[in-house]
Amino acid sequence: MDTNSPLVILGGGPAGSAAAITARLAGRPVELIERAKFPRHKVCGEFLSPEVRPLLEQFGVSFPEAAQIRRVALHLRRAEKRFSLPEPALGISRYTMDCRLLLRAEAMGARVVASSENTPDIVATGRRAAQAKGTRLFGFKAHFAGPANDAVELYFFGGGYVGVNPVEGGFTNVCGLLPESVLAPLGFEVDVALAGFEPLRERLRPMARQFDWLNVGPLVFGPQQGVANGRRAGDALQFVDPFTGSGMLAAIETGVLAAGASNADYLRQVQRILSKPYYMASIMRSALSSSWVETLLPLVPGELLYYVTRPKKIR
Numbered sequence: 001m002d003t004n005s006p007l008v009i010l011g012g013g014p015a016g017s018a019a020a021i022t023a024r025l026a027g028r029p030v031e032l033i034e035r036a037k038f039p040r041h042k043v044c045g046e047f048l049s050p051e052v053r054p055l056l057e058q059f060g061v062s063f064p065e066a067a068q069i070r071r072v073a074l075h076l077r078r079a080e081k082r083f084s085l086p087e088p089a090l091g092i093s094r095y096t097m098d099c100r101l102l103l104r105a106e107a108m109g110a111r112v113v114a115s116s117e118n119t120p121d122i123v124a125t126g127r128r129a130a131q132a133k134g135t136r137l138f139g140f141k142a143h144f145a146g147p148a149n150d151a152v153e154l155y156f157f158g159g160g161y162v163g164v165n166p167v168e169g170g171f172t173n174v175c176g177l178l179p180e181s182v183l184a185p186l187g188f189e190v191d192v193a194l195a196g197f198e199p200l201r202e203r204l205r206p207m208a209r210q211f212d213w214l215n216v217g218p219l220v221f222g223p224q225q226g227v228a229n230g231r232r233a234g235d236a237l238q239f240v241d242p243f244t245g246s247g248m249l250a251a252i253e254t255g256v257l258a259a260g261a262s263n264a265d266y267l268r269q270v271q272r273i274l275s276k277p278y279y280m281a282s283i284m285r286s287a288l289s290s291s292w293v294e295t296l297l298p299l300v301p302g303e304l305l306y307y308v309t310r311p312k313k314i315r
């Protein structure tokens, strides 16, 4: 790899910015192409997995304003599960996080541009959407004011889920995904869909939505475009089911790896850190739509459910 030529990165989300910062730490020139104007809101649960801390330290980035998320509460129709996280996760909005990472890359010398003729070495453009009509899943998010706590609460219903967790400023992120078959008959009115699941309706009763629902979709999980065409990082490589709360961690880890490795090494390293947790996430997603999960859930240690969906730490 010629380390004097600029590393061209397409996309300045968590994966692209992590790649840019890593390359700059190694002294390599970087061109980072990001078409959106930051800061901007983005549909995301904004649960930043705690294993990301050493990488943020390495980047020289911190989020002191982030909410500390210490507990998990899973709500199904007839079962509940509560457990503590091994270490606190961060509740931080994408409005704050993505902008701070991009600015850090820029402050370290990355040239940030809105477009470029250069061919990217790293593609970090996020998820691609394509799915048959009728089976499609759509994501949504808003921030709410009202009673906040230190838990990530996941409500599974209607073939999808809704997550509720604190973010900075005392606000609460409400974000989820539901199938078109649930949303379409309700005219895609998210408030009406959420009110249909009683535990969630009660949780949101004292809360006030702070802006219109942001929508995204259709969502497709799994490998996005294969990994053969060079170094795709983050969601452009593989999109994990968001209920795991590990997408941003995986994006940052693959961004770091993409900036440092040759193509062959990169694929091997990615395989090592992501294949098992992504496989476990797909099994858990299938299990969630089966009837026996309500009986089984109370028997499985919560910490195990969390642990098996974490990307491995990068060396």
Ligand SMILES: Cc1cc2nc3c(=O)[nH]c(=O)nc-3n(C[C@H](O)[C@H](O)[C@H](O)COP(=O)(O)OP(=O)(O)OC[C@H]3O[C@@H](n4cnc5c(N)ncnc54)[C@H](O)[C@@H]3O)c2cc1C
Residues within 6 Å of the ligand: 010, 011, 012, 013, 014, 015, 016, 033, 034, 035, 036, 043, 044, 045, 046, 047, 048, 049, 114, 124, 125, 126, 127, 139, 140, 175, 176, 177, 216, 219, 233, 234, 235, 236, 242, 244, 245, 246, 247, 248, 249, 251
């Ligand atoms: C409903 C939902 C809830 C989620 N909740 C969580 C959660 O709680 N915790 C978690 O860890 N993960 C969560 N995720 C996953 C998380 O959002 C992603 O894993 C993460 O955003 C991936 O980062 P990325 O950098 O790969 O892509 P992105 O964040 O999508 O960034 C891609 C960037 O590339 C830019 N771009 C795209 N195309 C171009 C182009 N042609 N030229 C220039 N720029 C371009 C875009 O503007 C964007 O800024 C959730 C996802 C969804 C859909």
